[in-house]
Amino acid sequence: MKTKLLVGISLAVFVLLSVNIIAFGLILGNNQNNQQQKIILQQNTTAAISRQQDPQSAVILNNQTQAATATSTASTNSGSSTNNGAASSTTTQQNTMMPPVTTTQTQTKMPPRTTRAS
Amino acid sequence: MGANSNIKSKVGPLLIILLALVPAVIWFIVRQGTDRFNDYATTTHSLGQLSGLIGMTLFALSFLMTTRMKIIEDWFGGLDKVYKAHHLMGVLAFVLVLFHPLLLVIKFVPSQLYLAAVYLLPSSSWPVNFGIVALLSMILLIVLTIFAHMTYQKWKVSHKFMGLVFIIACFHVFLVTTDITFYPILKYYMLGISFLGLAAFSYTLIKPVLHTSLLYEVSKVNTQYPQLTLISLKPKGNSLQFKAGQFVFIKIRGSNLPKEQHPFTIASSPSEKEITLAIKSLGDYTSQLKNLQPGTPVEIEGPYGQFDYLTWKRPQLWIAGGIGITPFLSMASYAAGTGQLPGPITLFYCTKNREESVFLQKLEQISQKLGQEKFKVVLHCSQENGYLNTEFLGQQMNGQGQHIQDMDILLCGPPAMMEGLAKSFEKKGIKKGQIHYEEFNIK
Numbered sequence: 030m031k032t033k034l035l036v037g038i039s040l041a042v043f044v045l046l047s048v049n050i051i052a053f054g055l056i057l058g059n060n061q062n063n064q065q066q067k068i069i070l071q072q073n074t075t076a077a078i079s080r081q082q083d084p085q086s087a088v089i090l091n092n093q094t095q096a097a098t099a100t101s102t103a104s105t106n107s108g109s110s111t112n113n114g115a116a117s118s119t120t121t122q123q124n125t126m127m128p129p130v131t132t133t134q135t136q137t138k139m140p141p142r143t144t145r146a147s
Numbered sequence: 148m149g150a151n152s153n154i155k156s157k158v159g160p161l162l163i164i165l166l167a168l169v170p171a172v173i174w175f176i177v178r179q180g181t182d183r184f185n186d187y188a189t190t191t192h193s194l195g196q197l198s199g200l201i202g203m204t205l206f207a208l209s210f211l212m213t214t215r216m217k218i219i220e221d222w223f224g225g226l227d228k229v230y231k232a233h234h235l236m237g238v239l240a241f242v243l244v245l246f247h248p249l250l251l252v253i254k255f256v257p258s259q260l261y262l263a264a265v266y267l268l269p270s271s272s273w274p275v276n277f278g279i280v281a282l283l284s285m286i287l288l289i290v291l292t293i294f295a296h297m298t299y300q301k302w303k304v305s306h307k308f309m310g311l312v313f314i315i316a317c318f319h320v321f322l323v324t325t326d327i328t329f330y331p332i333l334k335y336y337m338l339g340i341s342f343l344g345l346a347a348f349s350y351t352l353i354k355p356v357l358h359t360s361l362l363y364e365v366s367k368v369n370t371q372y373p374q375l376t377l378i379s380l381k382p383k384g385n386s387l388q389f390k391a392g393q394f395v396f397i398k399i400r401g402s403n404l405p406k407e408q409h410p411f412t413i414a415s416s417p418s419e420k421e422i423t424l425a426i427k428s429l430g431d432y433t434s435q436l437k438n439l440q441p442g443t444p445v446e447i448e449g450p451y452g453q454f455d456y457l458t459w460k461r462p463q464l465w466i467a468g469g470i471g472i473t474p475f476l477s478m479a480s481y482a483a484g485t486g487q488l489p490g491p492i493t494l495f496y497c498t499k500n501r502e503e504s505v506f507l508q509k510l511e512q513i514s515q516k517l518g519q520e521k522f523k524v525v526l527h528c529s530q531e532n533g534y535l536n537t538e539f540l541g542q543q544m545n546g547q548g549q550h551i552q553d554m555d556i557l558l559c560g561p562p563a564m565m566e567g568l569a570k571s572f573e574k575k576g577i578k579k580g581q582i583h584y585e586e587f588n589i590k
Contacts, residue, residue: 032234032235032238032293033293033294035238035242036238036241036242036289036293037294039241039242039245039246040245040286040290043245043246043249046249047248047249047267050252050256050260050263050264050267051264051267051268052264053260053264054260054261054262054263054264054265055261055264057260057261058260058261058264058265
């Protein structure tokens with residue numbers, strides 16, 4: 030009787046915990062993915078709208094990006110290996126300080142036609 | 148002699164505790180200086196590792212208990228105690244193994260719940276998958292063993308699959324990257340224990356082929372008493388050497404009966420050539436035994452059990468409940484034949500009513516032969532006098548000029564009756580070492 034009770038309670042605890050962990054873990058994991066995708070979508074939409082409404086700022090943003098790329102390339106070409114490392118690290122820092130997914134998405138999802146139009 | 152056997156019977160449990168704790172001790176030594184119990188995450192992780200190590204060791208050792216080896220029986224004080232230990236070890240191993248994955252993932256809760264969920268589910272990692280398969284199979288088999296009311300035959304077959312579960316668990320233990328991988332001493336200890344478990348399991352599988360049993364045949368089947376079958380067996384070669392009160396496993400060949408082994412206590416004296424088994428119809432198998440025909444071959448494995456009245460040297464109080472009379476029948480017959488008695492003996496034969504007390508006449512004849520002062524039989528019918536209790540026993544013994552505190556008490560009967568009486572005796576100040584019992588329920 031005692032062993033039945035011990036096994037019964039242990040099994041109940043195991044089932045309760047594992048089922049909850051798996052169920053909530055998967056649901057939350059799914060939600061997090063969905064939220065991330067939502068954020069990306071929102072940012073893309075916001076960026077696209079702002080470009081359409083205010084092409085000037087889009088040009089500024091585009092110019093800034095081009096300038097940063099140029100600086101980075103210049104220091105890579107002209108500097109020593111140490112400078113090269115420093116320049117690279119600056120670029121990397123900029124990228125890592127921003128939410129990585131958002132950064133990537135902003136760069137890749139930017140509509141090329143808008144850039145050309147500006 | 149009695150004290151020696153008491154000490155000897157503690158060797159087994161102590162050895163098992165020691166062997167089960169060794170991996171934990173090794174783990175503590177080899178992991179010195181590393182993060183073990185610094186915070187919630189490391190503590191739960193460490194407990195998860197320990198539960199896995201101890202659980203797996205107990206799982207392996209539980210197979211040793213099923214080999215019915217004489218040395219193991221001696222270390223535990225009887226095969227019934229060995230099976231009791233096996234049952235307990237199996238349950239403990241199960242509980243520890245059950246909490247092993249939970250304790251390992253609990254550190255991810257609640258902040259990284261997704262990681263915890265992924266950890267508990269099958270993945271591309273086969274070593275982890277082996278663990279998941281072993282755990283789920285173990286859950287299924289333990290639930291079947293403990294909660295499902297299966298026939299003895301089905302239960303035995305299902306229990307054999309535990310060996311397969313153990314092999315899968317071994318793949319998990321030795322393939323997954325853990326402390327066992329990094330610390331050779333822990334690896335070799337776990338390898339040794341696992342090998343022991345696998346060897347024990349293999350031995351139980353090949354045992355039927357090894358012909359360790361003796362061949363007998365049915366000479367007489369007596370079905371004159373309701374719900375009771377008396378089977379006499381005569382040897383077809385070497386005869387069994389046993390002590391009064393011991394039991395054997397029998398397997399009946401060449402009949403429609405299931406071919407698995409069943410344990411029964413011998414009711415006849417060791418000095419008789421034939422063996423008599425008194426079997427009560429309690430289930431499918433025992434109900435069919437009355438149909439046995441003389442000449443049917445029977446394999447006998449044994450003898451087992453350490454319920455030998457000559458082990459203890461004080462005056463004795465024997466208490467038999469129902470079919471629990473069988474070992475006492477053997478002892479009384481042997482005493483009548485040889486005159487070997489450790490002191491005065493009083494037997495309380497407990498049945499529901501007088502019709503059930505089928506062996507009373509035989510016991511009274513033995514009592515007359517030996518003399519009432521040496522061997523006295525008292526019939527106690529629960530329908531007339533209620534259940535037997537220690538107050539009544541105390542009064543009866545005082546009436547004979549004896550005190551139960553100075554006696555060895557031998558019990559055999561339904562588990563509830565034995566447990567209840569043993570507790571009452573202990574409350575009356577009788578030491579555990581004075582109370583001796585044999586449990587029928589080996590399953």
